[in-house]
Amino acid sequence: MPAHLASMLICGATIATILSGKIHRTIAALVGASLMVVVGMGMGFYSQQEALASVDFNTLGLLLGMMILVSVLSRTGFFEYLAILTAKKSRGNPWYLMVILGSITTVLSLFLDNVTTVVLIAPVTILVAQILGISPVPFLIAEALLSNTGGVATLVGDPPNVMIGAASGLGFNDFLIHLGPVVFVVWLVVLLLLRFLFRRELAQKPSNVGALMAMDERAAVHDWKSLIRTIIVLAGVILLFFLHQWLHLTPAFVALLGASVALLWVQPDVDQVLKDVEWSVLLFFAALFVTVGGVEASGLLGLVAEQVTALTAQNLLLAGIVLIWVAALISAVVDNIPFTIVMIPVIQTMGAAGVNINPLWWALALGAGFGGNATPIGSTANVVVIAISEKAETPITTRVWMRVGLPVMLVACAVGTVFYVLTFGSMQ
Amino acid sequence: MPNIQKIGTWMKRDVVHIHVSASIREAATVMVEKKVGTLPVVDETRMLVGCLSMGSITGIFLPDVVSLLADIDFVKDFGALKTPLKEDLERAETLSVSDVMQAPAVAVDEGCSLLRALTVMDNDNLRDLPVVRDGKLVGIASRVDIGRAFLSDWLKTVS
Incomplete structure (x- = not known):
């Protein structure tokens, strides 16, 4: 019992500190992880070896590999090229511009x-x-919301999915089959909802359409050779993602293989490329794995899982629906990563107890993914878009965000719930 | 015999400067009329309290989004951005020199060597370097002034 209590206190204090934002989340997680190991060793429930083993290198490897690939690609000017090329197709019509830039982001x-x-x-x-x-505000909000939405569809789309994929053993195609159709419908519904919610802004009459059409997307590309090479590698990586279950390759290996090939073929300035890698994010995840690993090692998560199993085993359909909405509500107000990392071992323990946990993985992915849309702090993409909007002196206010984000989150979760109920039979 | 190695020998003694309480509009007027890109900012006792560059004034009118992009070669026509925003124009009217100036100013003493003056300018990416004596503004040297002095000194050594 004291081990349960100690691990719960350390983990709870760590997550509370992360959510308070008083200390940088990576520092908070690292201190929490260190404390967990020290106390765990002292009380005999957690060892250094167990702490290391609790770090999910599949998640970190996949994220690292993709970050390197994106860094190499972004240096060629590809993203500016793509955005300008497609924006011109709108011929200045605000609604088309939103559909086009939103879809590119998705x-x-x-x-x-x-x-x-x-x-x-x-x-x-x-x-x-x-x-x-x-005003750029409607377009920026649309991009963040549609980016969060798109991320839910695949194993590599957002960090909760990466973690769920690594922990559950479900593959890229499993994600695409189970989440792809939901995301496609949600994407359509969200676009229509955005059109309705921004109907006044989208009625703005654009001036200087000629200036948009005069933009030269080819001038945005610094290095065609590197661009083409990186695109080829990225295409190969995506192809391998589709095939990884048959080839018995982990997604992390595929991503790191792609990163290595891109680095070898393009030979960019490695120091510059590695500067773009978000090391603080990777370190944050690693430290959080160690912290939650301590709670697991203390046996507390097992106890929680037992209780949850007792409550839900009778009605897995209802349990999944509850999980979607609880995950969404929590993800709306706080970072969805700590919740996902805590939920994963709980669901795994339920699986070990004989519960069919496959539906729960999808419920977790849907809730954690869609929930982030509701508030300005719900997902990192939201936070970043707002920061960019402030730098450009066209700030997105919390009120404007909530007016759009909250309805989008509710509709997305409702669509997710309907899909969950309809496909529940096939998930068994 | 003045020491040609010192910046005090090469600087301009007639410095166009501005008082710290002046408005940005007044500073801009001085820059346009006197054709200078840097205004040392002084207080009543001629103590150097800051430095105002032309770029920090034109920066008020530049579209902020430009700073977010690595390069904007692809923009051929800035469209609606060509007209300064009403907010920017209004804001510029309310600003004073002390709001925009770089403070404390990067400056050197009149006894400073040419080589040191050159490295200070390079490090801080300055076009003009104010020169002080006991903190009071006594001169200013442009990149060309210092570069010319430094090069002519070097040419003499070689010949």
Whole structure:
């Protein structure tokens, strides 16, 4: 019992500190992890070896590999090229511009990190909107929301999915089959909802359409040779993601293999490329794994799982629905990563107790993914888009965000719930 | 015999400068009329309290989004961005020199060597370097002034 209590206190205090934002989340997680190991060793429930083993290198490897690939690609000017090329297709019509830039963001987010995607697309969006003399705010919000939405569809789309994939052993195609159709419908519904919610802003009359059409997307590319090479490698990586279960390759290996090939073929400035890797994010995840690993080792998560199993085993359908909405509500107000990392061992323990946990993985992915749309702090993509909007002096206010984000989150979760109920039989 | 190795020998003694309480509009007027890109900012006792560059004034009108992009070669026509925003124009009217200036100013003493003056300018990416004596503004040297002095000194040594 004292071990349960100690691990719970350390983990709880760590997560509370992360959520308070008083200390950088990576520092908070590292201190929490160290404390967990020290106390765990002292009380005999956690060893250094167990702490190391609790770090999910599949998650870290996949994220690292994709971050390196994106860094190499972004240096060629590809993202600006793509954004300008497609924005011109709108011929200045605000609604078409939203559909086009939003869809580009969704598609990129299927395979790339959401934050990276919006960091690269948002500045071009602001530029295009300002050249047209219209407010960039609706487009930026649409991009963040659609990026969060796209990320839910694949194993590599957002960090909760990466973690669920690594822990459950479910593959890239499993994610695409179970989550792809939901995300496609949600994407359509969200676009229509955005059109309705931003109907006034989208009615703005753009000026200077000629200036938009005069933009030369080819001038955005610094290095065609590197661009083509990196695109070929990325295409190969995506192909291997589709095949990884048959080839018995882990997604992490595929991503790191792609990163190595891209680095070898393009030979960029390695120091510059590695500077773009978000080491603080990787370290944050690693430290959080060690912290939650301590709670697991103390036996507390097992006890929780037993209780949850007792409550839910009778009605897995209801349990999944509850999980979708609880995950969504928590992800709306706090970072969805700590919740996902805590839930994973709970679900795994339930699986070990004989519960069919497959539906729960999908419920967790849907809730954690869609929930982040509701508030400005719900996902990192939201935070980053708002920061960019402030730098460009076209700030997105919390009120404007909530007016759109909250309905989008509710509708997305409702669609997710309907799909969950309809496909529940086939998930058994 | 003045020491040609010192910046005090090569600087301009007639410095166009501005008082710290002046408005940005007044500073801009001085820059346009006197054709200078840097205004040392002084107080009543001529103590150097800051430095105002032309870039920090034009920066008020530049579109902020430009700073977010690595390069903007692909933009051929800035469209609606060509007209300064009403907010920017209004903001510029309310600003004073002390809001925009770089403070404390990067400056050197009049006894400073040419080589040191050159490295200070390079490190801080300055076009003009104010020169002080006991903290009071006594001169200013441009990149060309110092470069010319430094090079002519070097040419003499070689010949």
